[in-house]
Amino acid sequence: MEETSVRDLPRALGNEDLTRRLAACRPAVFLDYDGVLTPIVSRPEDAVISDGMRTVVRDLASRCPVCVVTGRDRAVVQQLMGVDDLVVAGSHGFDIWTPQRGSVSDDRVARFADLVAAVTERLRTETGTIPGALVEPKRASVAVHYRLVDPADRNRIEAIVQTLLTDHHGELKVTPGKMVYELAPAINWDKGRAVLYLVDVLGLDSADTVPVYLGDDITDEDAFRALRGRGIGILVGRPDDPEMAGRNTAAEFALASVDEVERFLTTLAR
Template identity: 75%
Template structure:
């Protein structure tokens, strides 16, 4: 799989090559949430989508298919967006819902409810004494955020996560993110597979449709790779940000910020 240093990825805004790829075809737009529709914030619950972004996304969704694919719990993502009529794949694509078909994954998610609840309780118990640690419970996974944890204590978070993974070997997998550890059922599923699944079930696999995926995190690389030869991947992130600068990516184009995402989506309407 071909990957490129982030600093060498061409910009998406005003790019004539990208315009040519879209000419005469209908985009189907897949969007990560944090870092794409809302800036990364210290407290996850503060990542509310702006009114202007909400307007742009709403207008776009009246013209082309729009789906949100996020590590967030599906219900939480819908609440933060203030939009409930878009297809959403929460928990890294594990929990899928569409406005026309409802949940496509409830029965599957239910298999892991007890496991996730048990792991969530343990992580809360073992991180309770670490200032700034935040355990986010989701339907299909649990996230341990450490952005607000003192750097001297972050090794304690990592050690706790490793201990849990060891004790649940074979049953859990770790999905790393920006200042967060995500633990979920050890199944072969990710954002890329979720996007391909949505393309199929929503009837978006025609030659007249070009899937576009916008994401900022390591987990979004699954989607960029999945669409490498059949769609367009757009990495969102400041190339001067240390969390981005040292990465390589399978994305075709880049946008530097959430503001640029808003401008780009407006060009698709």
């Protein structure tokens, strides 16, 4: 599938082609959380959505379907947002909840609960002597953040993760992100598959509906690829951001920042 250098993406704001495509159909909006609805922060618990963004998301949800697709634990992101009536796919789409049906993934989550608990405990123990390492437990996965770890010690985090993958060969997979490793059960599931599942479950596959996905991380590329030819992918981030350096993307458009996301969503909500 053709991909584009991040630096060559056209801007979404004020883009005539994008405006025409959105005017012809009802959007169904899928939003990553960190880096899209809130800026990236050093400590995950500090990523609380702003009042302005919360209002915009609520306004948009009153006009069209809105779903949050995040690497975060589902319950945690619902708490951080202060919004409990949106569809949320947590743990990279592994843990899906809808206001109408509740959890639609409890069986899948429960099947791997013991594995996730054991890996979480080992990560806590083995990274406990590394200053700045943060372990984030989730219902269906566990993340270890190293943004606050001294660069000289970051290889120790990687070594611990690799050892866990070896010890649980065939049971675990790792998803790298922005200064984070996510360890999850090794099943064929990701944000892209979660979005396609939601499009089907929520009845969003009609000709007059266009899925629009906003994301910033490598994990969001699965969703951009899944929607190519049937939806619109928008990458959030600046081309000069070191974490975007050399990156190609399956997204079609770009927004530079969370502030631009808020402006873009405001236009959709009108």
